[in-house]
Amino acid sequence: MHAFKYHRASSANEAASIVARNGEARFLAGGQSLVQMMKLRFVSPSDLVDLGSIKDLAGIKADGSGVTIGAMTRHAEVAGSAEVRKAIPALAALAGTIGDRQVRNMGTLGGAIAHADPAADYPAAVLGLGATIHTNKRKIAADDFFKGMMETALQPGELITSVSFPVPKRAAYMKFKNQASRFAIVGVFVADTAGGVRVAVTGAGPCVFRSKELEAALSKSFTAQAAAGVKVSDKGLNKDLHASPEYRAHLITVMAKRAVQSIA
Amino acid sequence: MGAPLIGARIERKEDYRFLTGAGQYTDDVVLPGQTHAVFVRSPHAHAKIRSIRKDEALKKPGVLALFTGEDLAAAKVGGLPCGWLITDVNGQPMKEPAHPCLAQGKVRYVGDHVAVVIAETLEEAHEAAEAVHVDYEVLPSVVDTASASSKGAPQLHENAPDNTCYVWAIGDKSVVDKAFAGAAHVTRLDLVNNRLIPNAVEPRAATGAYSRADQSYTLYVSNQNPHVERLLMTAFVLSLPEHKVRVVAPDVGGGFGSKIYIYAEDVVVTWAAKQINRPVKWTAERSESFVSDAHGRDHVTVAEMAMDKDGKFLAMRVHTTANVGAYLSTFASCVPTILYATLLAGQYTTPVIYCEVKAVFSNTTPVDAYRGAGRPEATYVVERLVETAAREMKLDPAEIRRRNFIRSFPYQTPVALCYDTGDYEATLDGALKLADVAGYAARKKASEAKGRLRGLGYAAYIEACGIAPSAVAGSLGARAGLFEAGEVRVHPTGSVTVFTGSHSHGQGHETTFAQVVADRLGIGIESVDIVHGDTSKVLFGMGTYGSRSIAVGGTAIVKALDKIIAKGKKIAAHLLEASESDIEYDRGVFKVSGTDKQKMFGEVAFAAYVPHNYPHDKLEPGLNENAFYDPANFTFPAGTYVCEVEIDPDTGKVSVERFTAVDDFGKIINPMIVDGQVHGGLTQGIGQALTEGCIYDKDSGQLLTGSFMDYSIPRADDVPSFKVDTRETPCTHNPLGVKGCGEAGAIGAPAAMMNAITDALGVKDVPMPATPQTVWRALQNKKAA
Numbered sequence A: 001m002h003a004f005k006y007h008r009a010s011s012a013n014e015a016a017s018i019v020a021r022n023g024e025a026r027f028l029a030g031g032q033s034l035v036q037m038m039k040l041r042f043v044s045p046s047d048l049v050d051l052g053s054i055k056d057l058a059g060i061k062a063d064g065s066g067v068t069i070g071a072m073t074r075h076a077e078v079a080g081s082a083e084v085r086k087a088i089p090a091l092a093a094l095a096g097t098i099g100d101r102q103v104r105n106m107g108t109l110g111g112a113i114a115h116a117d118p119a120a121d122y123p124a125a126v127l128g129l130g131a132t133i134h135t136n137k138r139k140i141a142a143d144d145f146f147k148g149m150m151e152t153a154l155q156p157g158e159l160i161t162s163v164s165f166p167v168p169k170r171a172a173y174m175k176f177k178n179q180a181s182r183f184a185i186v187g188v189f190v191a192d193t194a195g196g197v198r199v200a201v202t203g204a205g206p207c208v209f210r211s212k213e214l215e216a217a218l219s220k221s222f223t224a225q226a227a228a229g230v231k232v233s234d235k236g237l238n239k240d241l242h243a244s245p246e247y248r249a250h251l252i253t254v255m256a257k258r259a260v261q262s263i264a
Numbered sequence B: 001m002g003a004p005l006i007g008a009r010i011e012r013k014e015d016y017r018f019l020t021g022a023g024q025y026t027d028d029v030v031l032p033g034q035t036h037a038v039f040v041r042s043p044h045a046h047a048k049i050r051s052i053r054k055d056e057a058l059k060k061p062g063v064l065a066l067f068t069g070e071d072l073a074a075a076k077v078g079g080l081p082c083g084w085l086i087t088d089v090n091g092q093p094m095k096e097p098a099h100p101c102l103a104q105g106k107v108r109y110v111g112d113h114v115a116v117v118i119a120e121t122l123e124e125a126h127e128a129a130e131a132v133h134v135d136y137e138v139l140p141s142v143v144d145t146a147s148a149s150s151k152g153a154p155q156l157h158e159n160a161p162d163n164t165c166y167v168w169a170i171g172d173k174s175v176v177d178k179a180f181a182g183a184a185h186v187t188r189l190d191l192v193n194n195r196l197i198p199n200a201v202e203p204r205a206a207t208g209a210y211s212r213a214d215q216s217y218t219l220y221v222s223n224q225n226p227h228v229e230r231l232l233m234t235a236f237v238l239s240l241p242e243h244k245v246r247v248v249a250p251d252v253g254g255g256f257g258s259k260i261y262i263y264a265e266d267v268v269v270t271w272a273a274k275q276i277n278r279p280v281k282w283t284a285e286r287s288e289s290f291v292s293d294a295h296g297r298d299h300v301t302v303a304e305m306a307m308d309k310d311g312k313f314l315a316m317r318v319h320t321t322a323n324v325g326a327y328l329s330t331f332a333s334c335v336p337t338i339l340y341a342t343l344l345a346g347q348y349t350t351p352v353i354y355c356e357v358k359a360v361f362s363n364t365t366p367v368d369a370y371r372g373a374g375r376p377e378a379t380y381v382v383e384r385l386v387e388t389a390a391r392e393m394k395l396d397p398a399e400i401r402r403r404n405f406i407r408s409f410p411y412q413t414p415v416a417l418c419y420d421t422g423d424y425e426a427t428l429d430g431a432l433k434l435a436d437v438a439g440y441a442a443r444k445k446a447s448e449a450k451g452r453l454r455g456l457g458y459a460a461y462i463e464a465c466g467i468a469p470s471a472v473a474g475s476l477g478a479r480a481g482l483f484e485a486g487e488v489r490v491h492p493t494g495s496v497t498v499f500t501g502s503h504s505h506g507q508g509h510e511t512t513f514a515q516v517v518a519d520r521l522g523i524g525i526e527s528v529d530i531v532h533g534d535t536s537k538v539l540f541g542m543g544t545y546g547s548r549s550i551a552v553g554g555t556a557i558v559k560a561l562d563k564i565i566a567k568g569k570k571i572a573a574h575l576l577e578a579s580e581s582d583i584e585y586d587r588g589v590f591k592v593s594g595t596d597k598q599k600m601f602g603e604v605a606f607a608a609y610v611p612h613n614y615p616h617d618k619l620e621p622g623l624n625e626n627a628f629y630d631p632a633n634f635t636f637p638a639g640t641y642v643c644e645v646e647i648d649p650d651t652g653k654v655s656v657e658r659f660t661a662v663d664d665f666g667k668i669i670n671p672m673i674v675d676g677q678v679h680g681g682l683t684q685g686i687g688q689a690l691t692e693g694c695i696y697d698k699d700s701g702q703l704l705t706g707s708f709m710d711y712s713i714p715r716a717d718d719v720p721s722f723k724v725d726t727r728e729t730p731c732t733h734n735p736l737g738v739k740g741c742g743e744a745g746a747i748g749a750p751a752a753m754m755n756a757i758t759d760a761l762g763v764k765d766v767p768m769p770a771t772p773q774t775v776w777r778a779l780q781n782k783k784a785a
C-alpha cells in the first residue's frame, strides 16, 4: 500500500467537495473493496475521505411503497433489519449472503454499487427491483446506473447518499457461488413488480444486466417451468477459470428457476 | 498417581497461548535496529536478465542496500542444495542444476527471486523495489507436466537436456509385462494428481541478525526443522562454521511440508544482516506465498492393474511424470520416487510391481513434499485402480479388497518396504459399519427422489511414516540422517524440561510429548515442559515431517527417560542402602521390592543435584540424559475411508454428505489430538479432490490461481461432520508402539472422494479438483455420448 492522506468528513457536502477538488482522492466507505485494491497496489489514491462519521448517510426508512437505505448502511444492518425483512425479504436475504460476517459488518450498500464489481450481489437487487440511486447531485434510475465493467453513471466526486427500493409483489435472489472467492458466478434476482417482471443477472457478464428472455417468459407465466424452459444465450458472458460462458448461461436458467420456485 | 496419561484426551497445553494471542511467531520477533527486506520477483515465467538498474531504487528514501545475483556470486554465496540424490535407470546421478538464491542471468518461474531491497521501513522497501528496473528478454516457457520433456519444449537448464531431471524405476519390468500378458483382466487409468499450493495460515518469514561481538548469526525462521536448515545453510550455501549460526523456529503457524526446506529468502536475510550490520526482516505477503512456497503433487500417470478371473491382483504397472518445477527444492527428488513408488503395494499382496518415474523441470514454482508427500499420489493410483477394477469386474469394492489384503506380517512388498504389522480387515470392517454402508441403498433412493445423484467410494490406504532408518535412507540417496534426538533435563526439585528435535507447528507436541514423559515418570503433566525449535537449546534434530514426530522424536525421548530411570535407580539404591537390582520404579516412586522402603522421584532428583549423600565413586551428579534414536524400520499406519457424495446435476455441485475414517495408528497417546489431525488431513484431502486447482497459463506461464479469489482451500462448510474411529495394531519396533497420524487424512481422502464422485456420475474418471463446472461438463459429455 502506498502512503495516503486520511480525512474524516463530517457532512456529505464536505466529503464531496474534497473529492471533487482532487482527482486522486477517493471516498472510503466500508473499505472492503477499496482497501484490498490498495494493498495489492492496483490503486493508489492520494487521499481517502472517510464517510463513516456522516450520520445522515446511514439508516433504513420504510413506508408502504418502498424502502430507502442510506449509502453507508452496512450489509449486516440490511440483513438484520426487521423493516427490510418485512417489506422486501429478498433484499435482506441477499445482504445476508454477501461475503462473511466481518465483511458484512463493514461493507456498505453505497460502496458496493459504486464499486460495481461484476460479481457483486447488491447490483442485482438494485437493478432487479428497479431502485433509484440518490446522489448529492441527482436521482439515477437503476436502469441507467450500471454502465459496464466496474463502471457506473457516477461522475467524478459524485456521492451516493441513498438508494430507494420499491416494494415488489414478490421477489427472490439465487446465487451460485465461486468456490474460492464466494462471489457470484451467477446471481439471479427475480422480481414480480407493479411495472412487470424484472430479472437481473450478476456475475455472468461484465456488468449486471437484465435478461429479456427470462423476463418475457416469466411475464407470460410466473412459474419455475417457464424459467426452466428458457435457453439463455451465452453471447458476451464472462469466461474465466471457474465458468465458461456456456456454463454460466446454463446456470442463469437454473438460478432463475430456483428463484421462482422459492416464491411461486 | 492418577489415571494413565497415555491414551487420555488431554486439552492442549499450548492452546492457552495460541487462543489468547500470546504465541510468538517469527514476524512477532522485533530486534533492535531491525530493517525490512522486499524481494524483487520475476513477473515472467522464463526470461534472460539483460540488465538490472539499481540507481533509481538506491536513491529512494530509507534504502540501505540493494543486492542482486551478481552480489551474491561475488560474495561466493552458494546455491540451494537438494538433500536427496536419485540415481537414474542408467546409473547416472540426477541432473542438479544450480539453484541460486538470487537469479544469475536468468529467471525460470513467475516469482523467482531477482533482487532484494533493504530499507528502514517496509513501505520504503516496497517503494524502492518498484524502482528496480530489470530489463528482461522474455523466453518461451513450459509449465505443463505432460509436455515439459517433449521435443521442442523450451529448455530451462543447460545441464538438464529435455528438461529431464531423472528417469527412475523400481521393479522388474519384464516380469511385470509377462504377468500382464497372462492376465484375465486389465484395468487402466490415466490419472492426473493435481498441483496444490500449501497456504499455511502463517506465511513464511525470516529475520536474520549478525553479532559483531562474537561473529555469530541468528536466524529466526518459520521452519519445520531448524537444525537441518542450519546444517544446509552453513555447510552448503554460506560456508559458515555451524557453531556460529543459531536458527530459531519459534511458534510456527502451520507448515504442511512447505516449511521443511531451505529457501532463498532465509539465506539472503542471514547473509545481508552481516553486510549491513543490522537485523533484516522479511515476511511473505500472501501473494508471495502463492508463488514462492514450494507447491505439492503434480503427477501425470498411466496406471494399470492385472488380475486373474477372480479379481486377484497379479501385477501393477505405473508410469508417472512428476513436475519438480523450475529448480530442485530440498527434498523434491525423493518425493515422487522413494516416498511414492515404494507405497504402490498398498494393503495388497500384488506380487510384482513396476513403476517408472520421470521427473521434469518446468517454468513453475518448485514442487516438494506436501502433507503426505508421495503417499497421497501412490494411494490415489492404487485405490482408484482397485475401485475401478471392482466396477469393471462387477465385484463389490470391499470384496475385491478383501481378496487381496495382506494378512500375515511381517510382509515384504515387491517395492522395497517391509510392513511390520497391520490388520486391514479390521479397519475395513470398522469403516463399513461406522459409515452405515448397509443403509446406503436407501439413502441413494432418497437422493434420486430429490433429483440428486449419490455415490459411494472407498479408499484403503497405507503410508510409510516414522521416517526413517538412516542406513536405508542413505542407501536410497538421502544426504542426511533421519534419526531424532531428545534430552530430558530433570531439575533439582523434580520438574522436567524436555528438549526435542521434533518441531511442532500445529501438531500439539507440547501436550502429546508431555503426556509420554509424565506417564513414564509418573509425575504430573504440569511438571513437564517441552522445548523445541531452537538450535541453541536443543542438542540436535531432524525436525517434523512424514508423520515422524512421535514415532522417532517420541522414541528418542523415551530412550532418554529410560536412562533417567536407570540412573535414578542407582541413586535410590544408594539412598535406600539396597542393591540396584532390587529397586523398582513405579509411577513416580523408587521402591525396594518386597519392602516399604521408597524414595519419591523428586527426592532422587534433589539428591542428584545436592549430592551430600551420593555414590560419588560410581556416579556423576545431576539428572540429565540425552538420547538419539534411529528407527529400525518405517511405521505403517493404514486405514479405510468411506465417502458418500451427493451431486446436483443442474449445477455440478458436489456435496460431501458423509465421510468416515477408521485408521490404525498403532498406540494413541492423545485421541483428541489424533482426531484433530485426522480432521485436518481429511479436509486437505477433500480440498485436493474438490476445490484446489492450481492453474498456470500455458502460454504466458503466469500463475492464474495466485490468490484466494481463485485458489480455493476448503472451508468448514465444504466438509461434513467426520466420523472417525481407530483400530490398533501396535508398531512392533518402537517402545511406544506408535505409528504416526499427521498425514493419513490427506493421503486417503482424495481417492475415496473421487471413487464416490465417479460412482455417482457413472463415469470412469473425472479430473481433480471436481469443481462444479468440471462435474457439470462430465455430465454433459456423458449425455452427449
Ligand SMILES: Cc1cc2nc3c(=O)[nH]c(=O)nc-3n(C[C@H](O)[C@H](O)[C@H](O)COP(=O)(O)OP(=O)(O)OC[C@H]3O[C@@H](n4cnc5c(N)ncnc54)[C@H](O)[C@@H]3O)c2cc1C
Residues within 6 Å of the ligand: A026, A027, A028, A029, A030, A031, A032, A033, A034, A035, A036, A051, A071, A072, A097, A098, A099, A100, A103, A106, A107, A108, A109, A110, A111, A112, A113, A114, A115, A117, A119, A120, A121, A122, A154, A158, A159, A160, A161, A181, A182, A183, A184
Ligand atoms: C472477503 C470479502 C468477500 C466479499 N464477498 C462479497 C460477496 O459475496 N458479494 C458482494 O457483493 N461483495 C462481496 N465483497 C465486497 C463487499 O461487499 C464490499 O463491502 C463492497 O463491494 C464495497 O463496499 P465498501 O463499503 O466496503 O466500499 P469501499 O471499499 O470503501 O469503496 C468501494 C468503492 O466505492 C466508492 N464509494 C464508497 N462509498 C461511496 C459512496 N457513498 N458514493 C460514491 N462512491 C462511493 C469508494 O470510493 C471506492 O471506490 C467481499 C469483500 C471481501 C473483502
